[in-house]
Amino acid sequence: MASVTSLTDLVSKQLTSALSAARPETSADPLLRRSDRADFQANGILALAKKAKANPRELATEVVSHLTTGDVIKDVEVSGPGFLNITIADRAITGNLAARYADDTDRLGVPLAAEPGTTVIDYAQPNVAKEMHVGHLRSAVIGDALRGMLDFTGEKTIGRHHIGDWGTQFGMLIQYLLEHPGELRPASEVDGEQAMSNLNRVYKASRALFDADEEFKERARKRVVALQSGDKETLELWQQFVDESKVYFYSVFEKLDMEIRDDEIVGESAYNEGMPETARMLEEMGVAVRSEGALVVFFDDIRGKDDQPVPLIVQKADGGFGYAASDLTAIRNRVFDLRATTLLYVVDVRQSLHFKMVFETARRAGWLGDDVTAHNMGYGTVLGADGKPFKTREGETVRLEDLLDEAVQRAAEVVREKARDLTEDEIQERAAQVGIGAVKYADLSTSPNRDYKFDLDQMVSLNGDTSVYLQYAYARIQSILRKAGDVRPAAHEELELHEAERALGLHLDAFGDTVFEAAAEYAPHKLTAYLYQLASLYTSFYDKCPVIKPQPPRDVAENRLFLCDLTARTLTKGMALLGIRTPERL
Ligand code: ARG
Numbered sequence: 001m002a003s004v005t006s007l008t009d010l011v012s013k014q015l016t017s018a019l020s021a022a023r024p025e026t027s028a029d030p031l032l033r034r035s036d037r038a039d040f041q042a043n044g045i046l047a048l049a050k051k052a053k054a055n056p057r058e059l060a061t062e063v064v065s066h067l068t069t070g071d072v073i074k075d076v077e078v079s080g081p082g083f084l085n086i087t088i089a090d091r092a093i094t095g096n097l098a099a100r101y102a103d104d105t106d107r108l109g110v111p112l113a114a115e116p117g118t119t120v121i122d123y124a125q126p127n128v129a130k131e132m133h134v135g136h137l138r139s140a141v142i143g144d145a146l147r148g149m150l151d152f153t154g155e156k157t158i159g160r161h162h163i164g165d166w167g168t169q170f171g172m173l174i175q176y177l178l179e180h181p182g183e184l185r186p187a188s189e190v191d192g193e194q195a196m197s198n199l200n201r202v203y204k205a206s207r208a209l210f211d212a213d214e215e216f217k218e219r220a221r222k223r224v225v226a227l228q229s230g231d232k233e234t235l236e237l238w239q240q241f242v243d244e245s246k247v248y249f250y251s252v253f254e255k256l257d258m259e260i261r262d263d264e265i266v267g268e269s270a271y272n273e274g275m276p277e278t279a280r281m282l283e284e285m286g287v288a289v290r291s292e293g294a295l296v297v298f299f300d301d302i303r304g305k306d307d308q309p310v311p312l313i314v315q316k317a318d319g320g321f322g323y324a325a326s327d328l329t330a331i332r333n334r335v336f337d338l339r340a341t342t343l344l345y346v347v348d349v350r351q352s353l354h355f356k357m358v359f360e361t362a363r364r365a366g367w368l369g370d371d372v373t374a375h376n377m378g379y380g381t382v383l384g385a386d387g388k389p390f391k392t393r394e395g396e397t398v399r400l401e402d403l404l405d406e407a408v409q410r411a412a413e414v415v416r417e418k419a420r421d422l423t424e425d426e427i428q429e430r431a432a433q434v435g436i437g438a439v440k441y442a443d444l445s446t447s448p449n450r451d452y453k454f455d456l457d458q459m460v461s462l463n464g465d466t467s468v469y470l471q472y473a474y475a476r477i478q479s480i481l482r483k484a485g486d487v488r489p490a491a492h493e494e495l496e497l498h499e500a501e502r503a504l505g506l507h508l509d510a511f512g513d514t515v516f517e518a519a520a521e522y523a524p525h526k527l528t529a530y531l532y533q534l535a536s537l538y539t540s541f542y543d544k545c546p547v548i549k550p551q552p553p554r555d556v557a558e559n560r561l562f563l564c565d566l567t568a569r570t571l572t573k574g575m576a577l578l579g580i581r582t583p584e585r586l
């Protein structure tokens with residue numbers, strides 16, 4: 001199906017030609033924006049006038065003389081110091097939307113990027129044998145949404161769940177399991193909750209022993225060495241911890257209504273083999289140097305207390321490799337084997353210094369060239385409704401699962417109150433979609449680098465900028481389409497449009513441009529803001545323009561139903577990109 005050029009693009013192109021017809025020797029961007037005064041305003045003439053040393057108002061008039069009004073631009077006038085106010089023909093708006101509506105590829109006519117790249121996106125990275133917390137929630141939700149948006153633009157995305165599955169703590173865990181066999185049941189026999197509770201028990205017990213018993217501590221240390229040297233029995237026990245943890249991770253991701261692929265769970269341990277080589281190369285190139293036995297990288301601008309340089313540790317003095325070595329080795333894999341053009345990390349902003357050092361090291365080593373972008377989309381902390389760090393009343397970190405369960409329960413109350421004719425099963429199914437959607441949307445609608453308040457009351461509210469509000473808007477449209485009976489949606493390009501129809505129509509046209517912008521800037525909140533505004537514009541359209549009652553003439557009714565349906569499709573598509581469902585009935 002042919003893709004549709006947005007009206008913004010069409011008008012921009014016409015303006016660009018008019019600008020260059022007026023001043024062929026100077027190039028300028030027309031800077032077209034949606035505007036309250038007309039449909040669009042172009043502000044680019046001011047800059048062009050400056051460059052061309054012309055009077056802006058006169059230049060504006062000249063540009064207008066090069067514009068053809070008619071099919072697309074109905075009217076254009078010069079305003080203020082040299083702006084252009086542009087009005088679009090009703091026929092062009094409806095025609096454009098009709099073409100989007102006819103696209104049977106579920107893309108609403110939005111074209112794919114001309115030259116897509118490959119983004120390796122590192123997100124949803126919990127740690128083995130540990131409970132997931134709200135920080136892991138943010139990485140998963142934001143990462144999944146970014147991926148949805150990037151995929152839609154045509155970018156090739158490869159997921160990497162860099163789970164914490166390696167490190168000295170495994171010495172203690174494995175040694176304990178060896179001395180207390182049977183404490184973990186085989187992964188195939190447990191569900192997520194049992195897996196986590198077994199892991200928790202083993203973790204606590206082994207920790208207690210480790211802290212209290214010097215001899216156990218020593219045995220645990222030796223076990224680390226055995227693990228690192230690839231001892232078979234040790235590795236088998238380690239694998240048990242990983243498998244058991246995965247059962248738990250999958251159960252949480254399922255609750256989150258998020259698809260995680262097994263081949264994309266590539267944790268820290270996957271890079272073990274390459275780490276010695278990473279270290280050797282860095283040392284040979286002189287990027288890393290020996291300092292007190294350790295292999296480290298220094299940076300001029302990164303200093304800590306007393307102005308002492310803070311180095312990145314590639315290899316510890318005892319020969320062990322850590323977090324940085326695995327990330328550096330992962331970069332080699334992602335750039336040279338996966339052929340990434342962009343490396344995206346969705347990781348807590350508190351790790352931004354780590355990534356700054358890792359990226360800089362990789363640049364010095366030549367592993368990250370000019371053709372590869374590396375970016376840590378560091379997200380802020382989740383706060384409680386009181387604005388303080390999110391903790392239980394007892395001061396413990398909140399278990400992610402409890403939080404999700406509570407969100408679903410709250411959502412069930414909202415759904416139950418509104419829809420009295422639903423069965424209990426239906427209520428529960430909708431409640432999951434509403435509750436999980438609410439959690440995701442609240443996270444995504446805050447600019448990611450800001451802290452955000454986890455406030456369930458606000459999240460499941462029917463009013464305001466929430467996913468429930470959008471889900472209701474969608475479900476209401478479905479109910480209108482059902483009630484319309486044999487009047488079916490159909491575009492009528494010859495009809496004159498009401499102001500509210502025009503505003504809705506122009507906004508619908510901007511969907512693709514918005515997704516591209518939000519994806520390029522890694523800004524899911526730009527898409528949520530777009531969708532929220534879409535629902536608001538729809539509401540005022542519906543208030544002002546009767547669709548079925550009182551009954552308008554048939555062609556008007558059909559055209560309005562068409563606007564309703566396209567709004568619904570746009571809402572559901574946009575929400576789907578963010579990982580949020582839109583139930584047909586609520
Ligand atoms: N597992 C880590 C944590 O829980 C996050 C891993 C982030 N990704 C990476 N490539 N370092 O903090």
